[in-house]
Amino acid sequence: MNNQQIGRSGELLLQYKLLLLGIESSHMKTSSGIDLVAYSPRNRRAYTVQVKTNEKPTPSGDNGKLSLEWWVPDDCPADLVAFVDLSTISVWLFSTGEIPKYSQKRYRGRQNFYFFVDPTVDLHSGQFSHQVHFNDFVVEKRAPVFF
DSSP: OOHHHHHHHHHHHHHHHHHHTTOOEEEOOSOSSOOEEEEETTTTEEEEEEEEEESSOEEOTTTOOEEEEEEEETTOOOSEEEEEETTTTEEEEEEGGGHHHHOSEEETTEEEEEEEOOTTSOSOSSSSOBGGGGGGGBHHHHHHHHO
């Protein structure tokens, strides 16, 4: 797949998972940094979503262990950011305000968010750095918080 297909697949996966939870969403055709708009009938509010997608984990530059990595612009216009891993059909959902708290570094107007998926990575580093640290952020658990 090319990058556009990977990105669109992530958007569709998020839409599918939201629909299974009874949440309607719509794809945006503009390049404004908003990929989807999802409506919360409970809150009577629309949420904008930026979707960041990886096809699969890749070796980390630090130690070669498998990780997933996404970059989010500091000026992200969306209410929510969804991180997608197509290889495991997984989606994690964050408010835009949570990204600085959990991102590992900031570089040139972007925040780097990553975590290791390799089970041999030391989980006692004191930093949220492994997939298991983000189990509470999977879309199935987070969607009820927002929608």
